Amino acid sequence: MITVRDRAMMARAIQLAWRGQYSTHPNPRVGCVIARGGTIVGEGWHERAGEAHAEVRALSQAGQDARGATAYVTLEPCSHFGRTPPCARALIDAGVTHVFAATTDPNPSVSGRGLAMLRDAGIKVTEGLLSDEAGQLNPGFMKRMKTGRPWVRLKMAASLDGRTAMASGESQWITGADSRRDVQRLRAMSDAILTGVGTVLADDPSLTVRREELGDIGESTEPSRQPLRVIADRDARTPTGSKILRGGNVQVFCASSTLATAPAQDLAALGISLTGVAWKDNGIDVAELLDALGELGINELLVEAGPTLAGTFISEGLVDELWLYQAPVFLGSTGRPTANLPLESMADKVQWKVLDRRQVGEDQRLILARR
Ligand SMILES: [Zn+2]
Numbered sequence: 001m002i003t004v005r006d007r008a009m010m011a012r013a014i015q016l017a018w019r020g021q022y023s024t025h026p027n028p029r030v031g032c033v034i035a036r037g038g039t040i041v042g043e044g045w046h047e048r049a050g051e052a053h054a055e056v057r058a059l060s061q062a063g064q065d066a067r068g069a070t071a072y073v074t075l076e077p078c079s080h081f082g083r084t085p086p087c088a089r090a091l092i093d094a095g096v097t098h099v100f101a102a103t104t105d106p107n108p109s110v111s112g113r114g115l116a117m118l119r120d121a122g123i124k125v126t127e128g129l130l131s132d133e134a135g136q137l138n139p140g141f142m143k144r145m146k147t148g149r150p151w152v153r154l155k156m157a158a159s160l161d162g163r164t165a166m167a168s169g170e171s172q173w174i175t176g177a178d179s180r181r182d183v184q185r186l187r188a189m190s191d192a193i194l195t196g197v198g199t200v201l202a203d204d205p206s207l208t209v210r211r212e213e214l215g216d217i218g219e220s221t222e223p224s225r226q227p228l229r230v231i232a233d234r235d236a237r238t239p240t241g242s243k244i245l246r247g248g249n250v251q252v253f254c255a256s257s258t259l260a261t262a263p264a265q266d267l268a269a270l271g272i273s274l275t276g277v278a279w280k281d282n283g284i285d286v287a288e289l290l291d292a293l294g295e296l297g298i299n300e301l302l303v304e305a306g307p308t309l310a311g312t313f314i315s316e317g318l319v320d321e322l323w324l325y326q327a328p329v330f331l332g333s334t335g336r337p338t339a340n341l342p343l344e345s346m347a348d349k350v351q352w353k354v355l356d357r358r359q360v361g362e363d364q365r366l367i368l369a370r371r
Contacts, residue, residue, distance in 0.1 A: 002129055009033050009040070009072045010102055010130045016045040016054070017074045017137050022188045022223035023048050026297035028141040032058040033072040034065070034096070041065035047221045053078065055087035059094045067095035074134040076105040079114040088117040098124040102134030106145035139320065140191065140299030149290040150301040154313055155186060156338045157325045163335030164307070169202050178361030179325045184213045186323065190227045190302035192251075192293060195244075196283075196309040197233035206243040207304065225249075228298065232284040232309060236263040240270060251296070253277050253289055283312050290318065311340035314350060322352060322368040325360065 010033075017031030024030075024046050032054035034042035042065070044057025052060075055077055059066050077087035077099070091099060099118050104127065105111045115125050135142060140151035157175045158164050164174070187193055188209045195207060207229050214223075229250045231238055236254050244250060248271050256276030258264050264274050275292060278285040293301060303313060313319050324338075343349065352368035359365075 002126065005038055006070075006072070006100060006126075006129060009035050009070075010074070010100060011133070012040070012043065013054075013072045013074050014102070014130060014133050014137065016043055017134075019045050019218075019220045020047055021220055022217065023221040025049065025191050025225070026141075026299060028075055028138040028299075030054040030073065030075045030137075032074070034058045034062040034069050035072065036065060036069045041069060045221075048224060050083050053084055053087050056084065056090055059090055059096075062094070068097055069095075070098040070100065071096045072100045072102075072129075074102045074137060076101045076103065076111070077114040077118070078105070078110070079117050080110060086114070086117070088114040091118060092121040092123065096123060098126070100126045100129050102128065102130050103142075106142045108146070138299070140301075143320070144294050144297075144299050148294040150191065150293050150298040151320050152290070152301050152303060152313065152318055153186065153190070153321045153323055154303045154305075154310060154319045155183065155323045155325075156310065157183075157327070158338050159327055159329050159331040159335065161330050161333065161335070162338055163331035164338050165336040166331060167334040167336065169336070174329065174331070175325045175327045175363045176361040179327075179363045179365065181213055181215055182360050182365065183325070184209060185217075186302060187227060188214060188223045190300045191298045192228040192230050192296075192300075193302045193304055194230040194232065194289075194293075194309075195303075196305045197231055197235075197237050198308060199304070199306045200231060200233070200238050200242055200244055202306070204243050205304075206246065208247070227302070228296070230293065230301075232289065232305075234258065234279050234284070236261060236267055236274065238267060240266055245270060245272060248272070251275065253284060253292065255279050282315075283308055286312050286316055286318055307337050307340040310338060314339050315341060317370060319370065321355070322366075324366045324368065326364045326366070328362055 013031040013033045017029045020029040027049045031045045042058040042062025044054045046054045079088045143151045193207045231252045234255045250272050252274045259276050277288045351371040356367040
């Protein structure tokens with residue numbers, strides 16, 4: 001039987017897991033609560049890859065009180081020796097008698113093994129409590145383990161008339177300061193940010209997380225790294241002096257035939273990684289790009305691109321969430337669209353459902369998913 005108290009304890013574990021929202025890459029966000037009756041005797045969350053897992057932190061806080069206690073974990077405890085010993089073993093050794101796991105490990109090669117290890121040791125195991133809420137912690141980790149590809153968020157900033165820039169390309173500051181802070185948080189949550197060379201040439205963005213613009217992140221662990229910046233650039237046209245190349249941590253995807261050219265070698269000389277992928281008439285082969293990013297351990301990808309790349313992601317049905325920031329302004333009918341989608345008839349329209357709608361300063365933010 002699952003009680004109101006059990007739900008409250010798991011909700012606390014989920015809350016703790018969110019503290020790792022900017023820092024656990026490429027590991028999942030995980031929280032753990034150890035309780036005896038209605039009293040929490042230990043709690044923890046995973047902060048960074050290579051550091052203690054949530055269960056180990058909670059158990060060390062609980063000490064001897066873990067004996068006979070119940071553990072609430074947002075993800076199935078690990079069963080294998082990775083960078084740290086298996087958490088299932090630690091729970092057994094500590095004498096925990098009941099484990100609630102909100103979600104099972106999505107990795108097909110280990111899924112269920114941690115729970116089996118606990119059951120074999122005589123521990124009662126309850127699966128699935130608050131599984132939807134716990135799943136939302138790690139959409140990218142879950143998807144990558146199952147499909148090999150990252151979770152894709154496409155971010156757009158547009159006017160009331162759906163324009164992102166003037167026809168001239170002039171585009172600075174359509175949305176307000178609150179939206180820009182929100183985007184900083186979105187970037188900080190992401191493992192990688194993708195843009196196209198067209199945007200690099202037109203806007204020269206840095207696409208970094210600026211800590212001072214993130215604002216107060218509460219009890220979340222400080223971000224310890226910049227997201228990988230990824231450029232789709234068939235002919236290696238990214239200028240060597242671009243802001244996006246500063247500080248390294250950049251991956252360029254170009255055509256395979258470009259790799260041996262002088263511009264590609266100039267970028268490589270700067271320490272930039274270049275990988276050759278297939279290109280189609282309408283641009284990069286996005287499916288192949290996502291496979292490659294999955295292999296690099298990218299769980300959550302943020303796409304901040306111009307209308308060509310954005311249009312490709314949409315038309316190929318490869319967007320998991322569309323984040324649209326809409327400013328209360330008209331840019332006029334000659335302005336640039338958010339996405340190039342040459343649709344012919346109403347039957348071709350691309351429909352979305354609204355997952356979340358809120359006011360961000362003067363702007364409106366919509367989170368949408370394909371219908
Ligand atoms: Zn573990």
